Amino acid sequence: MKASVGGYARATDLRHALDLLAAGDGSARILAGGQSLIAALNMRLSTGDLLIDINRIDALKGITCDGSRLRIGALTRHAEIAVDPLVARHAPLLRKATDVIAHAAIRNRGTIGGAVAHADPAAEFPACVLALDGIIHVEGPDGARDIPAADFFVDVFETTIAPDEILTAISLPVAEPDERQVIHEFGRRSGDYALAGVCLVRRAAGHRIVCISVATRPELATAAMARLDAGDPDGAVAALEEALDPPSDTQATAAYRRHLAGVMLRRAVADITGETA
Template identity: 45%
Template sequence: MKASAFSYARASSVVDALELLARHGDQAKVLSGGQSLMPALNLRLSAPELLVDIGAIDELRGISVASGVLRIGALTRHVDVLKSAEIAKHAPLLTEAIAHVAHPAIRNRGTFGGSLAHADPASELPACVLALDAVILVRSKDGERRIQAADFFTGIYETLLASDELLVAVEIPVAKPNAVHFFHEYARRKGDYAIVGLAASGILSGDVLTDLRLGYFAVGDKPMLATATEHLTGRPVTASMLADAQAALDAELDPQEDQQASVGMRRYLARQLMARCVSALLERPDLETKALA
């Protein structure tokens, strides 16, 4: 199957792109890396009248650090995030997670902002920006909005991004002293969509976790920031506390069944990821062992 007919415009600047989006509204689609959009067009899951190619807008690329904030331009490719020394220093969770994104050919073309705007609930990066308490910058002809990552994702392939807005950058607080992170996903093969995954960040003070943020993906219609962390922070974690947190997590989850996994399997894997995460962050293998017993 091939894409239905559409018009094509290559934007020369952000202003140019925003004018095109304002003029055509929801009849236009933005093309950045194209690794998700092009298959959708060919399968006719998306049929825009106009494709706005923003690939030539250099101001949307790059990684920088200033005033305690790491800024990633929307058109920064996955491979550039993977190789960035600034990312590895200030947001190592991204370095670890992005190695799991599809395959090298996809990472060489796919973009950071494109992944967030696409909002696939099984994608790694949306969960990562939740875990890192990121702010997503979007712009229209009327000005710029700053949206907390926790509010940005609204459903399957849905976000707060309006049809006349462009995602331009992501801002992430640089890692604090004693910051820790965790990433793992269960997939049938490396590069496949995750069955269940977890991206986490926190602060470790002795044997106590604080500011723990657990960003789950592939457990519902959007990435989920678990609130069950209240059972795991502020005091040394015991097996009983972990069990309480797992029970609270189970109550939060609303996973879907598909060809990869049943609802029960996803719930089980999510609970085990929590145990694996806490055990790794605290360097307490006994916690994971007791959770699996």
């Protein structure tokens, strides 16, 4: 099946992209890496849209650190995150996530901004950004907005970005000296979406746990976090499994996903403590 689009425009800068988006009157789509958008177009899940190519906008590229926060431009490719020394030092969870994201061809084209804006609950980067307590930066006709990751994800493929706004960057607090960040997930085959996964961050203020592929959006597992903060990993696993209500589909039942999430949490805890799961 061929994609059905209403036109193509290449934005020269962010203001041009915003003007094109406004002119689209709700029928324009931002094209960055295109790894999700093009697939949707090919399946006619989205038709007649004006594609606004933002790949030439240098202001949306690059990774910088000001000492307290790491800022990653929306157009940063997964493959760039995998090898960037600032990411490896200040947000190793993102670097580790690139090891389990799809295949090399997708990692070479996919962007972190596209992954976060797409808000697929089975994707790794949205869960990682929430686990790291990130901020999503967006720009619209009324100026810039900074949205905490906890307020950003609404539902499957739904976020708080307005139709006339563009995600420009993601910023994260730099890792503390003794901070640990791990991701564990399980899929049937290499490159498949995970049937279940867990991002775990341990900071001085406590643990942060976010699951992958077990809900309609990334959410903090607050009950499990409280048990882990209290030094009760078994209680944390039990609290996580009790709180989850994952979907059943052709790949896995709800019960199996719930069990896998608990297993992944045990492995993540063992990873950060150096014990055997």
